[in-house]
Amino acid sequence: xxxxEAISRTLDGDLSAYEVLVxxxxxxxxxxxxxxxxxxxxxxxxxxxxxxxxxxxAGFRRDSPFRPWLLRIVANxxxxxxxxxxxxxxxxxxxGAEAGTAAPDDPAGAAVATDRRARLLRAVRALPERERQxxxxxxxxxxxxxxxxxxxxLPLGTVKSRTHRGLARLREEVGDELA
Amino acid sequence: xxxxxxxxxxxxxLLALGSSLDVPAPPPADVAAAVRxxxxxxxxxxxxxxxxxxxxxxxxxxxxxxxxxxxxxxVAVTAATPQxxxxxxxxxxxxxxxxxxxxxxxxxxxxxxxxxxxxVAPGELESLVAFPIRRPAALGAPRTVLVGDGGRVVSMLWxxxxxxxxxxxxxxxxxxxxxxxxxxxxxxxxxxxxxxxGEHPLGYIRRADGTSVPLRQAGPTLLWQHGDVGHxxxxxxxxxxxxxxxxxxx
Numbered sequence: 001x002x003x004x005e006a007i008s009r010t011l012d013g014d015l016s017a018y019e020v021l022v023x024x025x026x027x028x029x030x031x032x033x034x035x036x037x038x039x040x041x042x043x044x045x046x047x048x049x050x051x052x053x054x055x056x057x058a059g060f061r062r063d064s065p066f067r068p069w070l071l072r073i074v075a076n077x078x079x080x081x082x083x084x085x086x087x088x089x090x091x092x093x094x095x096g097a098e099a100g101t102a103a104p105d106d107p108a109g110a111a112v113a114t115d116r117r118a119r120l121l122r123a124v125r126a127l128p129e130r131e132r133q134x135x136x137x138x139x140x141x142x143x144x145x146x147x148x149x150x151x152x153x154l155p156l157g158t159v160k161s162r163t164h165r166g167l168a169r170l171r172e173e174v175g176d177e178l179a
Numbered sequence: 180x181x182x183x184x185x186x187x188x189x190x191x192x193l194l195a196l197g198s199s200l201d202v203p204a205p206p207p208a209d210v211a212a213a214v215r216x217x218x219x220x221x222x223x224x225x226x227x228x229x230x231x232x233x234x235x236x237x238x239x240x241x242x243x244x245x246x247x248x249x250x251x252x253x254v255a256v257t258a259a260t261p262q263x264x265x266x267x268x269x270x271x272x273x274x275x276x277x278x279x280x281x282x283x284x285x286x287x288x289x290x291x292x293x294x295x296x297x298x299v300a301p302g303e304l305e306s307l308v309a310f311p312i313r314r315p316a317a318l319g320a321p322r323t324v325l326v327g328d329g330g331r332v333v334s335m336l337w338x339x340x341x342x343x344x345x346x347x348x349x350x351x352x353x354x355x356x357x358x359x360x361x362x363x364x365x366x367x368x369x370x371x372x373x374x375x376x377g378e379h380p381l382g383y384i385r386r387a388d389g390t391s392v393p394l395r396q397a398g399p400t401l402l403w404q405h406g407d408v409g410h411x412x413x414x415x416x417x418x419x420x421x422x423x424x425x426x427x428x429x
Contacts, residue, residue: 015215015218015219018211018214018215018218019211019212019214019215020211022207022210022211022214022215023207023208023210023211024207026204026205026207026210026211027204027207030202030203030204030205030210031202031204034202034204035200035202042202042204043204043205043210046210047210047213047214047217050210050214051214051217051218054214054218116192117192117195117196117199118282120192120193120196121196121200124193124196135193139190139193139194139196139197140193140196140197140200141197142194142197167189167190170189170193171189174189
């Protein structure tokens with residue numbers, strides 16, 4: 001069942017079809033919420049977003065892709081949450097287990113690679129929120145510039161300039177030590 | 180999408196960093212069931228014209244709560260972090276184990292045993308330990324049974340390197356583990372376990388004064404709780420096999 005068919009069936013009242021959509025996009029929605037700053041509340045944000053998406057599904061333009069439409073709702077819910085907490089959204093993240101890129105028989109090299117990633121992650125975390133969100137969407141979520149604009153509700157030019165400024169700042173922070 | 184060529188090293192580095200980030204999420208089927216349950220509880224989306232007969236949100240609800248409760252146990256460590264935990268970003272207390280999540284930890288180089296640890300005959304176990312002991316039906320009789328720390332910990336060891344620790348995990352954590360990456364939730368019948376896929380430092384927390392005493396580098400481990408008894412299963416190989424053994428405890 002592709003997205004379009006699942007949406008049609010959902011609009012006809014078939015909740016099982018909607019479950020298929022939810023399961024399909026669940027991991028991406030959690031990743032988006034967590035990376036945009038929902039932290040430990042990502043699970044709540046995602047549930048709420050899926051409930052809202054169901055409610056507004058009739059207004060979804062069927063000739064456009066479902067993914068950025070849904071992620072926009074996730075991003076909005078995350079924004080509502082961080083605003084209600086009255087503080088800057090936090091990027092609470094941990095490096096994955098296999099963060100090192102060096103050969104396994106080169107523990108020193110692996111440690112250096114891990115350290116470099118940790119520093120880069122810290123630098124991303126320290127970016128001004130607007131730039132960080134653009135960088136997170138473009139590189140951590142691997143969205144296109146157009147999708148990033150749709151998800152963050154920004155014109156394309158703004159996405160480009162925020163990404164550009166964010167990258168420039170990261171380059172200053174971690175500089176040419178990056179391999 | 181990801182097909183575009185990164186124009187320089189920093190962009191490539193960011194893409195690689197993004198791929199290595201570990202973002203835990205509940206099983207998609209649980210999320211779907213929880214969302215469905217909410218939609219059924221408050222029907223009348225503007226969209227659904229005719230609902231099928233409402234079913235209660237039977238499937239995911241309770242599981243969802245378990246996951247949520249476990250997630251709530253994650254507490255941010257503040258500036259008041261005790262010494263020696265400075266690099267810890269999060270603490271997760273579960274099944275009598277304190278998981279200290281932070282930067283990649285330094286390995287324990289000198290293995291040590293638990294205080295007072297000694298081999299006992301399987302038959303005398305019940306008289307030495309204050310909590311109910313269970314045995315995995317999926318494995319044969321253990322080669323060695325150890326009791327440590329005044330009966331607080333029972334360890335069963337099998338010839339293939341499998342090790343099952345059962346310990347009194349209430350009210351305070353007994354073991355600690357230092358992790359560079361988040362554990363992964365694994366569903367067991369009636370509970371959620373955590374899978375730690377990599378090698379990591381293991382130690383215990385001395386009850387008398389709360390001191391953290393390192394023990395050794397532990398291999399991949401499954402952690403779960405049954406009643407007040409914490410369980411850690413090490414050396415089972417894959418996550419699936421570990422879950423299978425865990426589910427076979429009688």
